[in-house]
Each structure stands twice: as C-alpha cells, then as structure tokens.
Amino acid sequence: MVTGSQSVLHLSVPHTLKAQNAGLFVSRGSAMHPTRVINSHELIFVKQGELDMWEEDQIFHLCAGDTLHLWPNRRHGSTQIMPPGLKFYWIHFDLVAGIQTNRLGADEALNWSIQMPQMNRIAKPEKLEQLFHMFLDDQESGNLQPGAANLLMLLMLGEASRPAEENSVELDAIKTVATWAHTYIKLNYDRPISAGKIAEAIGYNLDYVGRIYNQVYNCTLTDAIHRRRIHVACQYLLDTRVTIEQISNKCGFNDPDYFRRIFRRYMQISPGAYRKEYSRIHVNTH
Numbered sequence: 001m002v003t004g005s006q007s008v009l010h011l012s013v014p015h016t017l018k019a020q021n022a023g024l025f026v027s028r029g030s031a032m033h034p035t036r037v038i039n040s041h042e043l044i045f046v047k048q049g050e051l052d053m054w055e056e057d058q059i060f061h062l063c064a065g066d067t068l069h070l071w072p073n074r075r076h077g078s079t080q081i082m083p084p085g086l087k088f089y090w091i092h093f094d095l096v097a098g099i100q101t102n103r104l105g106a107d108e109a110l111n112w113s114i115q116m117p118q119m120n121r122i123a124k125p126e127k128l129e130q131l132f133h134m135f136l137d138d139q140e141s142g143n144l145q146p147g148a149a150n151l152l153m154l155l156m157l158g159e160a161s162r163p164a165e166e167n168s169v170e171l172d173a174i175k176t177v178a179t180w181a182h183t184y185i186k187l188n189y190d191r192p193i194s195a196g197k198i199a200e201a202i203g204y205n206l207d208y209v210g211r212i213y214n215q216v217y218n219c220t221l222t223d224a225i226h227r228r229r230i231h232v233a234c235q236y237l238l239d240t241r242v243t244i245e246q247i248s249n250k251c252g253f254n255d256p257d258y259f260r261r262i263f264r265r266y267m268q269i270s271p272g273a274y275r276k277e278y279s280r281i282h283v284n285t286h
Helices: 124-141 144-159 167-186 196-201 208-218 220-241 246-250 256-267 271-284
Strands: 007-011 019-026 042-046 051-053 056-064 067-070 075-077 089-097 101-105 114-117 117-121
Touching: 019 124, 019 144, 042 051, 042 056, 042 124, 042 144, 051 067, 056 114, 056 117, 075 101, 089 124, 089 144, 114 117, 114 144, 124 144, 167 196, 167 208, 167 220, 196 208, 196 220, 208 220, 220 256, 220 271, 246 256, 246 271, 256 271
Parallel strands: none
Antiparallel strands: 007 101, 007 114, 019 089, 042 067, 042 089, 051 056, 051 075, 067 117
C-alpha cells in the first residue's frame, strides 16, 4: 500500500553500479528504523513479516516478497516499532558518475533495460534471497571483490524490477482468503483460536487455508497466531506494568509457563528480561 505517487528508478544497462554494504535485519520487536537522510540508494527486501516505512510524504506497507527502493538525500524511517519476527535484507549502493539515470513519476516511461518501481511485489523472491546470500557470505568471509559485488547488485536490481503476476482471478482469490485469515488472527488473537478454528470461521478447508496462507505470508497459521500474540505481549511489556501472568491471559495464553516458552522461542529472551532490557530504551526514544 502506497500513498502518493511512486518513483521508478530508470537505469541504462550495461553500466557500473557501486555496491556498498548489506545485511539481514531481524526484529526483536523493540526498535524503529532510524529516521535519517543518507547519500546512497538503499534496497530493502522483506523476507518475513510486515514493515511500515515512509519516505518524505510517501508511506509504504511491505509484506514478505516486497521490495522498497529508498532514494539518496531523502528523509525516511519507519512509522512504528518493527514487530517481532520481521526479517528483511538491505543493501546500499551508488550510481557511478556518468550513468544515465532519471527520477521520474510512475506514469512516465523510457525504453531502458531496468525500470524498478519504488515498491514492488516481485516475481521470484527466492532468487533475490539467493543473491543476498551470495553477497553476505562473501562479505562476511572478506572475499567479496568489488567487481563481483557490483555484478550481484545489478542482478538484485534486475530481480527487484520484475513484478509478480497479479492479474489472475485465482491469485486474487488466494490473496483474499489469506487476508481473511490474517485479519481473523489480528482480531481474535486473545481468544482460544487455532488453525482449525480459523479455517472454520472463514468457511474453507483447513489444508487449503494453511497452504495459501503460507504462500502469501510465508508462515503457518499457528506461527502467525504466536507471532501476533508475542507482538502484542511486547507492547504490554514495554508500555504497561501489568504482570506477566496478566499479559499471558490478555494475549490468549491460558498457561503463563507456556507463554514464557513461546515468548523465548520467538524472542530468544524471557518476558521479564525483555521488559528489563528494552523498556528503558523504549522510553528514551520517545
């Protein structure tokens, strides 16, 4: 979802890009993307979860499989605390002097080789992830040569410019059912729900709902229930002083010990330690 017009990166190929550094961000549910202005391009690719970003007067809501291109010298940041379980790749790059580039509105077109929308649901996210893996593996080992880095960056932009097919009736139906299930979880996480109850509530077979939900959101229904509950639990831990037992009940867990095990599984830290470690940071950044 985007408010305002998008911007398309038009790039004449072959030309040399200058790749900088890259990384994989894993959210623990306590931080926001910094508000900043940088002098390089940044490509973000969401692997898992949902990310809400803004750039100047535009707002972007990204899900798994979406990419976002942030322009240099434009202020950007996240609109809210990034939820636990969110994972996204990022890479910074420059366009070397002499490359023909233009920042144009989405309704303008040039017959150049790469035309990358500012935000895009890409056709083959697994290919882009593989390119990020190659880049990060060599970066971490110290074997990433500039020429190889630039070539991988060019291939990333090529994958990020290819939109997924959104026109088929079947795909629209799949996305609709997955969205119903996702909304049901958001509205009923504090109740005793299960994957079976979700499928029953929206009127579809459990195997079908589970399969298409995993296809759209890249996780199981049970995993989605846990993530939503843990996300809300993190907010309670940071914003209130209610007990962990009360938070467990408010988030749909009947057993506080089970809540603690699930919380540690997703956050790699206990609820009490999370509150102690991050509540001060949370207060200081507001």
